[in-house]
Amino acid sequence: MNEGRPTKANRWSRPRPEDAGADTAPAGLTEPDSPHPAASRNTASGAGPGAPEERTRAVPTVTRAEAAAPADGTAPAGAVPAQGGAPDDAAPLPLVPEPEPEASGPVDPVSPVPQPPADPATAPPAPVGSDGSDGPVEYDTPDPWRNYDPWAAPGSPGHHGDLSRSGPGGPFQQNGVAVPTVAERRRRARKVLALAAVALALASGGVGGFVGAYLERNGGLTDIELPQAAKEAPGRAPDSVAGIAAHALPSVVTLHVHGSEEDGTGTGFVLDGEGHILTNNHVIEPAGGSGTITVTFSGGQTAKARVVGHDSGYDLAVVKVSGVRGLAPMPLGNSDSVQVGDPVVAIGAPFDLANTVTSGIISAKDRPITAGGEKGDGTDVSYVDALQTDAPINPGNSGGPLLDSRARVIGINSAIRSADSGSDLGTGQAGSIGLGFAIPVNQAKRVAEELINTGRATHPVIGVTLDMNYSGDGARVGMKAAGGGAPVTPGGPGAEAGIRAGDVITEIDGTRVHSGEELIVKTRAHRPGDRLRLTVRRGGTNRTITLVLGSANGG
Numbered sequence: 001m002n003e004g005r006p007t008k009a010n011r012w013s014r015p016r017p018e019d020a021g022a023d024t025a026p027a028g029l030t031e032p033d034s035p036h037p038a039a040s041r042n043t044a045s046g047a048g049p050g051a052p053e054e055r056t057r058a059v060p061t062v063t064r065a066e067a068a069a070p071a072d073g074t075a076p077a078g079a080v081p082a083q084g085g086a087p088d089d090a091a092p093l094p095l096v097p098e099p100e101p102e103a104s105g106p107v108d109p110v111s112p113v114p115q116p117p118a119d120p121a122t123a124p125p126a127p128v129g130s131d132g133s134d135g136p137v138e139y140d141t142p143d144p145w146r147n148y149d150p151w152a153a154p155g156s157p158g159h160h161g162d163l164s165r166s167g168p169g170g171p172f173q174q175n176g177v178a179v180p181t182v183a184e185r186r187r188r189a190r191k192v193l194a195l196a197a198v199a200l201a202l203a204s205g206g207v208g209g210f211v212g213a214y215l216e217r218n219g220g221l222t223d224i225e226l227p228q229a230a231k232e233a234p235g236r237a238p239d240s241v242a243g244i245a246a247h248a249l250p251s252v253v254t255l256h257v258h259g260s261e262e263d264g265t266g267t268g269f270v271l272d273g274e275g276h277i278l279t280n281n282h283v284i285e286p287a288g289g290s291g292t293i294t295v296t297f298s299g300g301q302t303a304k305a306r307v308v309g310h311d312s313g314y315d316l317a318v319v320k321v322s323g324v325r326g327l328a329p330m331p332l333g334n335s336d337s338v339q340v341g342d343p344v345v346a347i348g349a350p351f352d353l354a355n356t357v358t359s360g361i362i363s364a365k366d367r368p369i370t371a372g373g374e375k376g377d378g379t380d381v382s383y384v385d386a387l388q389t390d391a392p393i394n395p396g397n398s399g400g401p402l403l404d405s406r407a408r409v410i411g412i413n414s415a416i417r418s419a420d421s422g423s424d425l426g427t428g429q430a431g432s433i434g435l436g437f438a439i440p441v442n443q444a445k446r447v448a449e450e451l452i453n454t455g456r457a458t459h460p461v462i463g464v465t466l467d468m469n470y471s472g473d474g475a476r477v478g479m480k481a482a483g484g485g486a487p488v489t490p491g492g493p494g495a496e497a498g499i500r501a502g503d504v505i506t507e508i509d510g511t512r513v514h515s516g517e518e519l520i521v522k523t524r525a526h527r528p529g530d531r532l533r534l535t536v537r538r539g540g541t542n543r544t545i546t547l548v549l550g551s552a553n554g555g
Helices: 064-068 182-218 241-251 281-287 441-454 493-497 516-524
Strands: 252-258 263-270 276-279 292-297 302-311 316-321 343-348 356-371 382-389 401-403 409-416 436-440 458-461 504-508 531-538 541-548 550-553
Touching: 241 252, 241 263, 241 343, 241 356, 241 401, 252 276, 252 281, 263 281, 276 441, 281 292, 281 302, 281 316, 292 316, 302 441, 316 441, 343 409, 356 409, 356 436, 356 516, 382 409, 382 516, 409 441, 436 441, 458 516, 493 541, 504 516
Parallel strands: none
Antiparallel strands: 252 263, 252 292, 263 276, 276 316, 292 302, 302 316, 343 356, 343 401, 356 382, 382 436, 401 409, 409 436, 458 550, 504 531, 531 541
């Protein structure tokens, strides 16, 4: 083990002057691992855990005299003692094995074949120091030990002869390189990996860009498939439009009416399990007494129907189908509970488009309307204290249900106010402008029960004849009846309450009345036998009277 400072591999150093005379051997030369397995290996001193390893071989500094000494230990002529006065045995040559006794010359440390003794006459002259004295030789080559090979054949490049001259093997070849440390190898590996990653990224980007451009120009390798949401469950909230429609559609029917003079299409809904269906009177009117009525259910089944009863004053009719099973009656709501702004859904067959669903709100209540009147004698005029809605309603919706948020019927769609003069769904062909009118279900229920039970509906009456040409505010009692009779029916509800000819009725139960039509509408919104409180103006004086409604058969 060398006791001097550790030196870098392949670096040859000259002893410092201040170290001359030391009793230790000069600092050894180091070199990288020899490829020969027989070479010994030492680790440079000063290496600790984590320090990079440097494998070196200690080579003592050899003087010329020691290098030229013969094997028998005698000094050759002209030998120069080692500089520094070190003893002869202080720095032996451990790497050159002693020759075998029977050999005639020195033995090559690599090959066991004995070598012939060197001829002193042919030996190269011994080098001297730069100062002209013997001692460690300083060569002109910056790093002569880079190519040094102690096991090379004499005269070959790298032999320990004169390093400044060419031997039999030819001149030295500067082909040796320093052995990198572990840290250097790791840094080099990291650099290589970084460069490889960059190259891979560039190559991938180039390939990806080329493929992307190709796919964009050519529409991809396969057919285009657009993203789409997954299929959802069909169920909807019961109070949603879809939920209401799903619940009500099985109870809604489409009516096709064929008469001798005209045909018509309308809507109706099932009232009970016996096959009774409610619709408008003007829907079934074209059939007359000899026409046919065909009912088509939402599922596509069809059946013939007959008229059970009808009433033009209320514009309501009931038909019945037979032999149909699995009927789904429509639940009835209460129109007195409806408020302006409540959501509603209308179902019908506008322009013969069956099972059409629209939605809106209740935009007004107690809206007095009259519809019909095509006959000219007033017998076909209907008076309705209607629910007004903005749900789109068109010709063909007549007789269909107007539903609340719980899928209950609150009205029967009967009329629209269109852009032209028409207001009857049975005659007008204009589309909806957001003004639709429905018969309140409370009134329709009473009339339907009477039609089913008796075939006829009754009308509540006051027992007076009104002047329909009066243009003032209110409903005025006429001065005479049709045919010259009394305007106030003797013994009728009006006569008993004290109403006289020429009186003007301005209120019913505290609600203003502006015309004769409004008085009829408000009266028919009640049942026969209901008690009314009327405000009557006579001679500029208002008075309040009470009467009980009478009954008259409708037609």
